[in-house]
Amino acid sequence: MQSQALDPLDRKLLQALQLDGRAPFNRIADVLGVSDQTVARRFRRLRGALHLRVLGITDESRLGRNTWLLRLGCTPDTAEQLASALARRPDTTHISVISGGTEVMCAMRPRTRQARDELLLDRLQRTPRITSVSAHCLLHRFYGGPLGWLNKINALTGDERAALSPPPVEPGTDRVVLDEADEALLAALARDGRAPLTELQATTGLSESAVRRRLDRLRSTGILYLDVQFDKEHFGNDVLAMLWLTVAPAALADVGHALASHVEVSFAAATTGQANIVAATLHTGTGDLYTYLSDTVGALDGVRSVETALTLREVKQLAYEPGR
Numbered sequence: 644m645q646s647q648a649l650d651p652l653d654r655k656l657l658q659a660l661q662l663d664g665r666a667p668f669n670r671i672a673d674v675l676g677v678s679d680q681t682v683a684r685r686f687r688r689l690r691g692a693l694h695l696r697v698l699g700i701t702d703e704s705r706l707g708r709n710t711w712l713l714r715l716g717c718t719p720d721t722a723e724q725l726a727s728a729l730a731r732r733p734d735t736t737h738i739s740v741i742s743g744g745t746e747v748m749c750a751m752r753p754r755t756r757q758a759r760d761e762l763l764l765d766r767l768q769r770t771p772r773i774t775s776v777s778a779h780c781l782l783h784r785f786y787g788g789p790l791g792w793l794n795k796i797n798a799l800t801g802d803e804r805a806a807l808s809p810p811p812v813e814p815g816t817d818r819v820v821l822d823e824a825d826e827a828l829l830a831a832l833a834r835d836g837r838a839p840l841t842e843l844q845a846t847t848g849l850s851e852s853a854v855r856r857r858l859d860r861l862r863s864t865g866i867l868y869l870d871v872q873f874d875k876e877h878f879g880n881d882v883l884a885m886l887w888l889t890v891a892p893a894a895l896a897d898v899g900h901a902l903a904s905h906v907e908v909s910f911a912a913a914t915t916g917q918a919n920i921v922a923a924t925l926h927t928g929t930g931d932l933y934t935y936l937s938d939t940v941g942a943l944d945g946v947r948s949v950e951t952a953l954t955l956r957e958v959k960q961l962a963y964e965p966g967r
């Protein structure tokens with residue numbers, strides 16, 4: 644499917660799934676004014692053409708865990724192999740080969756300090772042909788996570804968005820402790836965010852009502868959110884870039900919130916390191932990227948410098964699919 648084949652209904656369906664990845668087809672169909680069969684048929688087509696997947700994601704910050712961004716310098720003949728090895732790990736996401744094939748970028752969500760140190764201080768240090776390791780802890784997310792880029796495509800009307808949006812996440816500062824059944828439920832949803840209740844029952848050994856209650860609790864507390872994985876080039880975004888911004892500390896929040904409002908930005912966060920904001924952006928071409936950097940980012944007060952790296956290949960978004 645080429646980008647021009649995404650008609651308004653395709654875009655509405657994609658945005659609806661970003662808003663609520665577990666919304667039943669009949670509910671989506673009712674809001675969009677089409678039949679259940681039409682929504683199911685479009686979903687199957689997009690799943691094949693865009694490699695569309697809806698996945699349940701655990702918000703590690705709600706569990707008191709940190710997310711790290713790794714920048715791994717390497718020799719060009721090592722990048723693909725290194726990226727693939729990292730992609731097979733269950734605690735990694737968003738792995739890309741960047742910087743002319745001499746750098747791999749990876750998001751890491753270690754469940755324990757031991758797991759973090761084992762990778763950063765031991766395994767990577769002993770891996771041949773890695774020339775540098777730079778680890779950056781995410782301090783604050785301005786955009787990303789439950790707020791996916793599809794929220795910005797404006798395919799749905801205001802009324803449609805309101806009808807399809809799930810209840811807001813409950814504010815709360817108490818750390819939630821998960822039990823084995825919660826972990827099993829999250830693991831099943833990480834494989835298929837739209838897994839039916841009967842499948843989740845079989846996985847957890849719980850009754851349908853117990854599964855439903857746990858699912859509602861995990862979502863209402865923000866521990867679980869649904870995200871959409873898809874091929875971005877079908878929206879005409881042929882250039883994906885990573886921006887590392889050095890921002891005056893007093894302007895950090897203002898710049899971060901400004902970036903979050905830009906349609907080009909799919910992710911933005913404050914991070915440790917010399918560059919204190921990182922952003923992922925999407926563009927139709929290098930000219931569009933240049934205009935964004937010079938006219939939009941360049942106009943933000945407090946931005947002292949920007950390092951830009953183009954993504955050559957996305958090896959893993961949320962889930963690894965070898966051979967893609």
